[in-house]
Amino acid sequence: MARNSPNPSSARAIGALRFRASRGLTLLVAFGLLGSPFSALSRVSESKRQTNNSGTPESRQTATGVDSFIIEAANGVITCREARAEEVPLTLPRPDDRGTPITQNYLPKTQWTIVSTGENAGTPLTINLIALSQLNSDPNKATVIAAFQRAAANWTARIKSPTTVTVNIDYGPNSPGGGAFPSGVLGATSSRTIQVDYAGVRLNLNASASSTTEANIYAALPNGSVPVDTGNGSLVVASRTVARQLGLTTSTTPIDDATIGFNSNFTFDFNPDDGITPGQTDFVAVATHEIGHALGFTSGAGAGAASVVRLWDLFRFRPGTTVSTFPTAQRIMSIGASSTDPQVYFTGQSFQNFSRPTSSSPPSPIGTTQELGLSTGGPSGSGGDNRQSSHWKADEQSLIFVGIMDPTISSGVRIDPTENDFSALETIGWDLTGNATIPPPPPAPPPPPQPANDNFSDALTLVGCSGTAFGTDAGATKETGEPNNADSPTSTRSVWYKWQAPSSGGVTFDTRGSNFDTVLEVFTGSSLTSLTSIAHNDDTEDPTTPERDVSSVVTFTATQGTTYRIAVNGFDNNSDGGDAGSIKLNWTESSCAEPARFIIPESSDPNVIAAIDSVTFVRGPFHINNPNNFSSNQRMRVMFLIFGLGLTSSDTSAVTVQAGSTPLPVENVGPLTAAGLGATYVIVLLPSGLSAGPANFPLNVSVRGVACSNSPVLQIAGP
Numbered sequence: 001m002a003r004n005s006p007n008p009s010s011a012r013a014i015g016a017l018r019f020r021a022s023r024g025l026t027l028l029v030a031f032g033l034l035g036s037p038f039s040a041l042s043r044v045s046e047s048k049r050q051t052n053n054s055g056t057p058e059s060r061q062t063a064t065g066v067d068s069f070i071i072e073a074a075n076g077v078i079t080c081r082e083a084r085a086e087e088v089p090l091t092l093p094r095p096d097d098r099g100t101p102i103t104q105n106y107l108p109k110t111q112w113t114i115v116s117t118g119e120n121a122g123t124p125l126t127i128n129l130i131a132l133s134q135l136n137s138d139p140n141k142a143t144v145i146a147a148f149q150r151a152a153a154n155w156t157a158r159i160k161s162p163t164t165v166t167v168n169i170d171y172g173p174n175s176p177g178g179g180a181f182p183s184g185v186l187g188a189t190s191s192r193t194i195q196v197d198y199a200g201v202r203l204n205l206n207a208s209a210s211s212t213t214e215a216n217i218y219a220a221l222p223n224g225s226v227p228v229d230t231g232n233g234s235l236v237v238a239s240r241t242v243a244r245q246l247g248l249t250t251s252t253t254p255i256d257d258a259t260i261g262f263n264s265n266f267t268f269d270f271n272p273d274d275g276i277t278p279g280q281t282d283f284v285a286v287a288t289h290e291i292g293h294a295l296g297f298t299s300g301a302g303a304g305a306a307s308v309v310r311l312w313d314l315f316r317f318r319p320g321t322t323v324s325t326f327p328t329a330q331r332i333m334s335i336g337a338s339s340t341d342p343q344v345y346f347t348g349q350s351f352q353n354f355s356r357p358t359s360s361s362p363p364s365p366i367g368t369t370q371e372l373g374l375s376t377g378g379p380s381g382s383g384g385d386n387r388q389s390s391h392w393k394a395d396e397q398s399l400i401f402v403g404i405m406d407p408t409i410s411s412g413v414r415i416d417p418t419e420n421d422f423s424a425l426e427t428i429g430w431d432l433t434g435n436a437t438i439p440p441p442p443p444a445p446p447p448p449p450q451p452a453n454d455n456f457s458d459a460l461t462l463v464g465c466s467g468t469a470f471g472t473d474a475g476a477t478k479e480t481g482e483p484n485n486a487d488s489p490t491s492t493r494s495v496w497y498k499w500q501a502p503s504s505g506g507v508t509f510d511t512r513g514s515n516f517d518t519v520l521e522v523f524t525g526s527s528l529t530s531l532t533s534i535a536h537n538d539d540t541e542d543p544t545t546p547e548r549d550v551s552s553v554v555t556f557t558a559t560q561g562t563t564y565r566i567a568v569n570g571f572d573n574n575s576d577g578g579d580a581g582s583i584k585l586n587w588t589e590s591s592c593a594e595p596a597r598f599i600i601p602e603s604s605d606p607n608v609i610a611a612i613d614s615v616t617f618v619r620g621p622f623h624i625n626n627p628n629n630f631s632s633n634q635r636m637r638v639m640f641l642i643f644g645l646g647l648t649s650s651d652t653s654a655v656t657v658q659a660g661s662t663p664l665p666v667e668n669v670g671p672l673t674a675a676g677l678g679a680t681y682v683i684v685l686l687p688s689g690l691s692a693g694p695a696n697f698p699l700n701v702s703v704r705g706v707a708c709s710n711s712p713v714l715q716i717a718g719p
Helices: 085-091 109-116 141-156 198-208 212-219 240-245 283-294 311-315 419-427
Strands: 016-020 026-032 065-074 077-082 126-131 164-172 185-197 232-239 258-263 308-310 351-354 365-369 408-410 460-462 466-472 495-500 505-510 518-524 532-537 553-558 563-570 582-589 637-643 655-659 662-664 666-672 679-685 693-703 713-717
Touching (some): 065 283, 077 283, 126 141, 141 164, 164 283, 185 198, 185 240, 185 283, 198 232, 232 311, 232 466, 283 408, 308 311, 311 419, 351 419, 460 466, 466 662, 505 518, 655 666, 655 679
Parallel strands (some): 126 164, 232 308
Antiparallel strands (some): 065 185, 466 582, 495 563, 518 532, 518 563, 637 679, 655 662, 655 693, 666 679, 693 713
16 A cells, blocks of 8 residues: 644614515514614625736636645544635645646556546546646655556546646645645645636537436426525526536637646645555545546635525525426525535435445445535535535534535545446536537527616615615726726726715725726716726735735725726736626725604605614514514614515525625525414615615515515615
8 A cells, every 4th residue: 555654772662564465475574673683694705817927927827717626634524625815826726836747647557447448438527737846856756656547547537528627736735825724724725716607508509418307307497586584596607627518618728727736744644546555545446536526526605795606506405306396496505504504405306315424434335315415504614514615524423425525524534436426417517428419609699688787877885884786887988988997998897886074184095895807996077088097906916815806995094085096807818818807896985974864754655665764662563572583783784574484583594685686695584473473574784875866775675586676775865
């Protein structure tokens, strides 16, 4: 066996509106200042563009985004999770480390059949391995490369797609990005992604079906956009590898699809055939797992309003989805509400469950199912079931082993891919039969609708000393006469915001939390022909993520009463994509004082909503007897009382609310049994410092994806 050792506030409801949603759901809406300890969760979905010293795009690193994972070891268990923002550089190769293509078969002759035969002998997916400099100088080079070749063969022996994937491989005490691996980190991996319109994805999945079963699954996919419980269902992120197979990209830019590096300070068993030595880690299993991520086994669940569906998320549901509800059922993009709040992979097919593997017993079949458990912990694996969402349900939690994309593996234990792993990759676009062909690029699917703030004259109003606005530039255009962006003159996806300074002082705008490569520019002027640029930025200079943070930030001195126009655009990556996605625009002004504002309390118009942003008590038509409804946060809330929803516990994913095109954080949801109403309460957080004027914010409410029949509006008066 070859091895290496080496003060509470309160609230007053002053208005109520009853309106009806479809399917018999009646909503009573009361408005007031209501606090909650439950806050919206969000994360940055990293979209990166590496630059060389000259500041020009480095073609080897150019991509629309990257998935980065960290492999940690603790108490004999290896766990895979998403890299935090400051860890992403560890997972990417240094620009000056070109590596050496591996052309030799390092496996022993007795194992050559592993890579030369199999279901797809002679028609394989090709995985080209490139040894980075650290591995090339390691005395254990041959053994490590052989194990990587064995891991790659686990996939190429089954996948018949005629596509070539390039993977950098590394081994040593330092990470691929340079510098020593942090304590407890066994390895780091990254893979490139692109973001495309859902309509094109659906079209090409249908065109790529290799069997009747696949064709039926793809034909049942939602039309229009994907129904999601949070985030954006009109876009899809795909691993670059499977995107090529599906014809979703025609870019010929030289690029490395993935990078995988292992820490030589850990003890690995490189040959699983004679068992895994106690206390050592199955190197081939972990490498196989990480290549699986590069082939598209990833999820975008857990990023809150910034969540964007991944290919695999098209099949991510709550238990109970059926073939008939599959087209319209919500895809679950939220973190599990608790450790026992399940999410499942469902396609209508039958799958095999397996027993948990041990050091002395491999997995064995223990029955069939139509729902395979998924991890629900979001990006970092620190919520839900505390396992990162790009994985099957951990076998130590469910007592069922699903496949090698389990988030954990114990030392001394061997695991191999199961049919569940192959089936999932087949469903997202890989071919296991040899009957599929690469579809042509999507023939111009219907473009996404233009954002409401696409044009300068329709700029979204931002109000207050600080806040956050959500949106998208998908479908955005560049108007005639619109000035070129100072940092990306050829960009064409601008959306507009306007903000009147409440007072004079320094103000910062940034796009941190957006999931694509943004450019940001601030102007003064009341028309396109009279704009004066006062601040602009492409990439944030963040010391924790040098040269790799593609969010944007500008800081300038504002003058009280002046209206500033803010344009958010996508960086033009020379037609390589990456210029569209979900926008999170944040702003804050220092030493800022907002004028007091209040909401018109009552109206004869049944569609007008009443609320107030400074109140002292709660009164009818219901009682509040729950300390969770109060907090020191003085932002205004809206409370919905929903009849017919039947919730018996908190479920923040059941209801989505938007003020115009801006998603509102749902802070708390739960039964209101104490009031004797048999209702469910929902509390959402309104934007701070609402500006005066009628019908500023039409509210759009959906319950489990079912839109309510009318859109009530807030009317707002000045001080």
